[in-house]
Amino acid sequence: MLGMDALSEILSGIRLSGSAFVDAELTAPWSVQTPAAADIAKRLAPGAARVIPYHLIVEGACSVRVGDRPPLAITAQEVVCFPHGDVHQLASSADVKPEPITTQAMVALTRADEISRVRYGGGGSRTRIVCGFFACDSTLSDRVVTPLPRVLKFRVGDNSAAMLLPNAASEAWAHGERGARPGTHAVLCKLSELLFVEAVRSYADTLEDSAGGWLVALKDRHVSAALALMHGEPQRPWTLDLLAERIGASRSMLAERFVRLMGQAPMQYLSQWRLHLAADALASSDSATKRIASDAGFGSTAAFSRAFKREFGVPPARWRAMALRPEARS
Numbered sequence: 537m538l539g540m541d542a543l544s545e546i547l548s549g550i551r552l553s554g555s556a557f558v559d560a561e562l563t564a565p566w567s568v569q570t571p572a573a574a575d576i577a578k579r580l581a582p583g584a585a586r587v588i589p590y591h592l593i594v595e596g597a598c599s600v601r602v603g604d605r606p607p608l609a610i611t612a613q614e615v616v617c618f619p620h621g622d623v624h625q626l627a628s629s630a631d632v633k634p635e636p637i638t639t640q641a642m643v644a645l646t647r648a649d650e651i652s653r654v655r656y657g658g659g660g661s662r663t664r665i666v667c668g669f670f671a672c673d674s675t676l677s678d679r680v681v682t683p684l685p686r687v688l689k690f691r692v693g694d695n696s697a698a699m700l701l702p703n704a705a706s707e708a709w710a711h712g713e714r715g716a717r718p719g720t721h722a723v724l725c726k727l728s729e730l731l732f733v734e735a736v737r738s739y740a741d742t743l744e745d746s747a748g749g750w751l752v753a754l755k756d757r758h759v760s761a762a763l764a765l766m767h768g769e770p771q772r773p774w775t776l777d778l779l780a781e782r783i784g785a786s787r788s789m790l791a792e793r794f795v796r797l798m799g800q801a802p803m804q805y806l807s808q809w810r811l812h813l814a815a816d817a818l819a820s821s822d823s824a825t826k827r828i829a830s831d832a833g834f835g836s837t838a839a840f841s842r843a844f845k846r847e848f849g850v851p852p853a854r855w856r857a858m859a860l861r862p863e864a865r866s
Contacts, residue, residue, distance in 0.1 A: 542760040545767035546750070547733060549813075550677040554728025555580070556668035556701060559653050562598075564628035564660030569636045573621030576669055585674030586681065589667070590617035590731065591626065592692075594702045596663030599630040602687055614691050615698060617670070617735055619684035628663065651724065666701050668724075670732045675815045683749050690738035697730040745797075753797040758785045762794065766806050770813055771831050776802055807833070811847045814840070818852055819859035825852050 557580055570576075570589060577587040591600075597611040602622045607630035610616050618624060625634040672681075692698040701724070740751040753759045761783040766774060779802060780787045794802045810832040817828045829840030829852075845851050850858070 542754050542764035542767070543733060543737060545764045546680060547729075547736070549767050549770075550672045550680055552670055552672045552677075552729055552732060553581075553584075554668060554670045554725055554732060556666050556724045556728055557651055558665075558667040559651055559702070560665045560667060561653070561655050562596075562628065562663045562665065563657035564663075565632045566657035566663075567625060567627035567629075567632035567634040568656075569625045569634040570623055571637050572623055573618075577671065580669065581671040584671035586672050586677055587621055588617055588619050588670040588672075588681070588732070589621065589624075590615060590669065590728070590735075592666045592668075592698055592701055592731070594664040594666060596661060598663050598665070599625075599627045600687070600689075601625045601627075601630060605687075608687060608689060610689065613693075613699070614689060615731060615735060616687060616689045617732070618686065619681050619688055620686050622686055624687075626665070628657070628661070664702070668701075668728050668731075670728065673816055673820075675819070676812055679750070679812075683751055684736070684739065688735050688739055690735055692731075692734065696734060697727055698734060701727050701731070748797055748799060750798060753794075756793055756797060758783055758790055759793050759797050762790060762802060766802070766809065770806070770810055771833070773833070774803075774806060807843070808847065811844055814844065814852070815848060815855060818856040828852070 573587040573589065576589065577584045581587055591610075592615050593610050593612050595612050597609065599607040600610050600616050601607045602618070602624045607627075608616070627634060736751070740754055743752050745752055745755070750763070753763065762779050765772075765779060765782060776787055776791060780790045783790070791801060794800075794805070798805055800808075814828050814832040817823055817831070818825070825840075826837050829837050832840060834840035834843065841851050844855070848855060
């Protein structure tokens with residue numbers, strides 16, 4: 537069983553937000569190709585550095601394909617998401633030529649704060665799909681998303697929060713026709729976020745302990761608890777002794793398990809996470825570098841600058857300029 541407190545803290549730390557934007561009823565034969573994740577972000581999640589599309593199959597079945605990979609069959613009460621934002625095809629049958637969903641078509645379909653109902657296909661067997669996305673910050677999410685597969689498929693139970701999405705989507709569409717009902721969009725967003733938690737948990741449960749990494753570490757109650765503390769209060773002056781005391785473990789046991797599963801010592805991991813938080817603060821706030829350095833646990837701006845450059849390849853001032861002026865990246 538995964539350490540869900542740690543998972544929740546880690547996912548909240550990357551500023552994950554989710555939403556559903558299309559409730560589609562498709563009748564065979566049909567086939568569509570999704571737009572690029574960057575186009576989805578531009579239209580539906582302005583400012584998001586990373587967008588992860590997902591599809592919940594409510595009724596029927598379909599085929600999913602990414603690039604030249606073999607098609608994947610998806611049936612009712614299954615979810616498929618694309619952690620790395622890959623363009624993909626969904627179809628009633630893998631041999632049906634896909635119709636690209638262009639950026640212009642997306643504009644016609646929906647606004648960023650609404651859900652659209654789509655009817656498409658040749659009139660045969662029916663499939664209903666709720667489509668949405670998860671958006672998050674790239675700097676903070678890199679270490680979370682990178683270990684995930686290109687396609688993540690899992691089945692949801694009858695009591696899953698995901699199964700509330702179809703009714704919520706229908707309600708959102710119905711009220712959108714008459715004027716938005718207060719709170720409906722927030723409900724869709726929260727259900728989508730819970731769906732991503734289920735997706736990550738489902739995938740982590742399939743991993744062997746020998747795989748290592750933070751996903752496997754969540755299954756170790758001591759390492760998971762330590763991660764929850766560090767992500768929950770990253771500015772706190774944690775030490776290995778204090779972490780071990782708080783989770784009821786010996787100092788040596790925590791250090792050994794953490795290194796074995798995470799590939800680095802707890803304090804090294806914490807320092808890196810603080811630097812990632814600092815990078816996010818530099819890009820998204822006007823806080824003084826001295827204050828950001830202090831929040832990251834550094835006693836001097838000079839020491840912070842050296843550590844930051846080792847981690848990201850550029851000094852803090854350059855990083856901030858790159859965030860404010862995209863042309864500075866060149």
